[in-house]
Amino acid sequence: MTEEHEEPACMRRFFTYRWRNIVVCLITLLLTLQLYHSQPIRSFRIPCSKELQRPCESIAIPAIQKPSPQVSEQWSELQELFEAHPPNLAMRREDFQGGPMTEPSVSLLADYLDMTFQEARVMRREHSSVVQDLPEHPAGAFAGRGIVVLAGGRYSEIAATTLGMIRLLGSRLPVEVWMIDRIEEKEKWCDELSPQKIECRFISDYISDMSAFSHHYQLKIPVIMFSSFNEVLYFDGDSMPVVNPDSVFNAPSYLNNGAVLWPDYWKATESPFTPYITGRTSRKATTLPGFQTVDSGQMLWNKEKHWKSLCLSAYYNYFGPTYFYTLFTQGSSGWGDKDTFPTALRALNASWTLVKHHLETQFFDDGTGHNMGSGMGMMQADPADEKSFKPMFLHSNFVKLSVRRLMCAECVEDSSALSVTQRLMGETVTFKGSIADRTDHVHDQMYTGRRLFATKTKDNLNHMGRLDTEKDIWRVMERVACVGAFSDEKICQRTRRHLGRVFGTVTRWEGGSEKICS
Numbered sequence: 001m002t003e004e005h006e007e008p009a010c011m012r013r014f015f016t017y018r019w020r021n022i023v024v025c026l027i028t029l030l031l032t033l034q035l036y037h038s039q040p041i042r043s044f045r046i047p048c049s050k051e052l053q054r055p056c057e058s059i060a061i062p063a064i065q066k067p068s069p070q071v072s073e074q075w076s077e078l079q080e081l082f083e084a085h086p087p088n089l090a091m092r093r094e095d096f097q098g099g100p101m102t103e104p105s106v107s108l109l110a111d112y113l114d115m116t117f118q119e120a121r122v123m124r125r126e127h128s129s130v131v132q133d134l135p136e137h138p139a140g141a142f143a144g145r146g147i148v149v150l151a152g153g154r155y156s157e158i159a160a161t162t163l164g165m166i167r168l169l170g171s172r173l174p175v176e177v178w179m180i181d182r183i184e185e186k187e188k189w190c191d192e193l194s195p196q197k198i199e200c201r202f203i204s205d206y207i208s209d210m211s212a213f214s215h216h217y218q219l220k221i222p223v224i225m226f227s228s229f230n231e232v233l234y235f236d237g238d239s240m241p242v243v244n245p246d247s248v249f250n251a252p253s254y255l256n257n258g259a260v261l262w263p264d265y266w267k268a269t270e271s272p273f274t275p276y277i278t279g280r281t282s283r284k285a286t287t288l289p290g291f292q293t294v295d296s297g298q299m300l301w302n303k304e305k306h307w308k309s310l311c312l313s314a315y316y317n318y319f320g321p322t323y324f325y326t327l328f329t330q331g332s333s334g335w336g337d338k339d340t341f342p343t344a345l346r347a348l349n350a351s352w353t354l355v356k357h358h359l360e361t362q363f364f365d366d367g368t369g370h371n372m373g374s375g376m377g378m379m380q381a382d383p384a385d386e387k388s389f390k391p392m393f394l395h396s397n398f399v400k401l402s403v404r405r406l407m408c409a410e411c412v413e414d415s416s417a418l419s420v421t422q423r424l425m426g427e428t429v430t431f432k433g434s435i436a437d438r439t440d441h442v443h444d445q446m447y448t449g450r451r452l453f454a455t456k457t458k459d460n461l462n463h464m465g466r467l468d469t470e471k472d473i474w475r476v477m478e479r480v481a482c483v484g485a486f487s488d489e490k491i492c493q494r495t496r497r498h499l500g501r502v503f504g505t506v507t508r509w510e511g512g513s514e515k516i517c518s
Contacts, residue, residue, distance in 0.1 A: 070138045071226055072206050079212075081133050082315050085126040087323035089119055104269045104332065106288060112330040113271055117284065120273040127277055130315050131347070137307035145173060145249050146229035150219060151237050152179030154413070156186050157402040157486055159237035164476030167196055170244045173233070176201050178223040180210065189485035201227070215321045217336040221314045224301060232301050239297035239395040242379070242469045248300060248392065251384035258305035259352035261342060262380045262393070263359055264295040268339070269332035277327070278347040292354060295378060296338035297395035306352070309344045316340035357381035357389045363454040364442070376441070376452065394469060399434075399442055399452065403477035404486060406446055407494045408433035435494065449501035471503045478507060 091113065147166060151159035159177060166175060174197060179185055181204035190200035203219065204210065206226045213219060224232050233248060254260045268289035275281040303310060316324040317340050328339045345352045362377040376399040382390040404411055413429035435446035445452050453470050478499055482492035496506045 070141050074135055074138055075206060075222070075225070077135065078311060078314060079318075081130060082318045085130050087319050088122045088126070089115065089323065091323050091326040092321065104267070104288065106272075106286065109269060109288065109330065110272050110284075113273075113326070115271070115273055120277055120284070123273075124277045124279065127347075128279060131279065131312065134308045134311045137304050142228060142230035142303055144229055145231040145233075146227065147171065147173050147175045147233045147235065147245070148223055148227045148229065149175065149177045149235045149237060150223050151177050152184035155216075155237040156184070156189065157404055157480075158400045160189075160480045160486060161401045161403070161473060161476055162235055162237060162240040163193065163196075163198055164479060165240040165242075165472065166245070167198075168472060168476055169241055171241070171246050173246055174229070175199070176227050176229075178203065178219075178227070180204060180213075180219070186485050192484045212318060215336075217325070218317045218320055220296065220337055221310070221317045224299075224303070225310060225314065230303050232299075232303065234299045234301065235393075236297040236395070238397060238400050239393060240401075240473075242391050242394050242472075243382075245392065248383065251300075251382070253353035253355075253383050253386075254300055254302075257351040257353045258302035259309070259341075259345060259350070260300040260355065260383050261294040261296070261352065262298060262355045264293040264334060264338065264378075265359070266293050266333055267291070268293050268328075269330050270328045270339070270343075271330055274327055274343070278343060280346055291342075293334055294338050294342050294354065295359065295380065295395060296341060297378075297397065298380060298393045299341065300383075306345070306350055309341075309348050309350050312344035312347060313340045316344060353383065355381055355383045356386050360389065360391075362394065364445070364452070391469075401473055401477065403481045403495055404433060404488070404491060405431075406434045406442070406477075407481065407491045407498070408488070409436045409490070411488070411491075446498070449498055451502055468503075471505075474499050474503065475507050 149159050149162055149166075156179070163175065163177060166173075176199050177190075177193065178201050181202050185200065185202075193200065203222050203226065207213075207222060213222075220234065220236075224234055231249060233245060248254065248260075251260065268291050270289055272285040274285075276284050301310065316328075317337055320337060320340065324340060325335050325337070328343060329335045342352070342354070359381075360379040362379055364376050377394055377396040379391050380393040380395065382392040384390075408431070410430055410432055413431060432440075433446075434440040434442045437443055440446075442452055444450075451470055474495070478492070478495045480486050481488060481495040499506050
């Protein structure tokens with residue numbers, strides 16, 4: 001590690017030159033601010049923090065496996081089953097009759113979708129046929145516990161922060177990072193991850209025809225199903241631990257029930273026909289659902305215990321964009337995969353746990369440590385502590401914690417993040433990061449050098465001084481910016497300057513040989 005200190009020349013001369021030099025100083029400072037985005041940023045004299053060294057070699061990750069014929073064959077059988085029992089209606093997102101429901105009522109839920117009882121009865125029969133033929137857990141196909149992260153394309157930059165946090169916080173679990181195919185892989189990224197006992201895997205090794213997967217929401221199911229682990233802690237690319245997550249597998253609620261989900265903001269707004277179609281009731285519901293929706297940015301799932309529920313959720317996701325996502329939300333917030341998981345568990349009367357503590361919103365910093373009134377992420381609780389809220393995960397669902405998206409003045413989009421058409425046409429796509437985009441939600445924080453998250457609110461990211469999660473996140477993002485597949489010299493310099501100004505420390509990752517655990 002190296003340390004540098006270059007004090008601005010105008011400040012050294014301030015007390016020795018006459019008043020005429022004050023004007024020169026001010027002009028110089030103004031020009032410096034104007035050039036801030038485009039010029040390399042010099043580092044301050046800052047105590048370099050010494051990273052904890054954790055041995056990666058002792059992390060017992062399974063060897064890279066060839067696609068399991070057993071799992072691939074079972075997926076083919078599931079696909080045939082699903083195609084034999086498709087929904088009898090098309091209910092796409094754009095077919096909503098109205099806007100999002102702010103105050104759901106029994107009448108509004110009942111009338112929101114144009115569905116007759118006869119149509120619901122037909123769909124109930126199709127659903128029942130699928131349930132009857134759901135396969136058993138494929139014995140011997142999976143083993144052990146592990147972490148699974150969904151990445152690929154532009155999500156890989158975000159997932160790089162999540163993967164770094166997993167290792168920085170001391171997790172000793174094996175990790176798989178999943179992408180659709182090798183086209184989505186950032187060049188050299190997987191080689192960089194492998195020494196950290198993080199292995200890349202690809203859905204295309206198991207599913208040859210991806211035409212049924214039209215939306216990113218649908219990808220969670222194959223990622224969980226095909227992972228080599230029998231017990232899975234799943235993360236979206238923008239969700240991450242704030243403490244070592246390994247203990248979550250020992251939570252009594254998980255050991256007793258085999259599936260743990262975390263709450264989202266809203267009460268359910270499913271169609272009253274949903275419990276009838278899924279076999280929970282013998283008639284259309286006449287009361288509000290009453291239960292909480294879930295945040296599927298992180299999930300804990302025992303595949304051996306809940307394989308059939310996972311397969312039924314796969315059915316819901318297979319036809320999600322054209323039917324089930326709309327049936328389960330009816331235009332309210334949260335359209336997507338998230339409520340397919342609890343709906344499948346309820347349909348099969350399976351045991352599972354919804355974490356008792358409601359999520360805590362993480363707010364934008366207003367410059368004084370207080371919140372600006374709008375949220376940028378969701379803190380989720382440790383399921384093992386039912387008495388008090390102990391922070392475990394941060395789902396940064398609003399502002400994505402990618403160092404390039406935050407610190408880039410103007411960047412070229414990586415080819416792995418482009419569409420097939422853009423790649424074929426040889427297009428070059430550029431974007432401005434938060435620091436340069438004056439319309440961005442966190443432009444002020446990046447430009448003036450202050451925290452993203454408020455720290456003086458009751459439910460803050462640092463959790464009343466017990467953590468400094470944002471500092472940990474920036475240490476990880478510094479490494480992403482300075483070393484490896486996503487590194488960029490100017491972004492590295494800006495990131496180090498931000499770390500110095502805001503947190504008073506810089507961890508200098510030089511030469512590419514250092515790892516978060518090594």
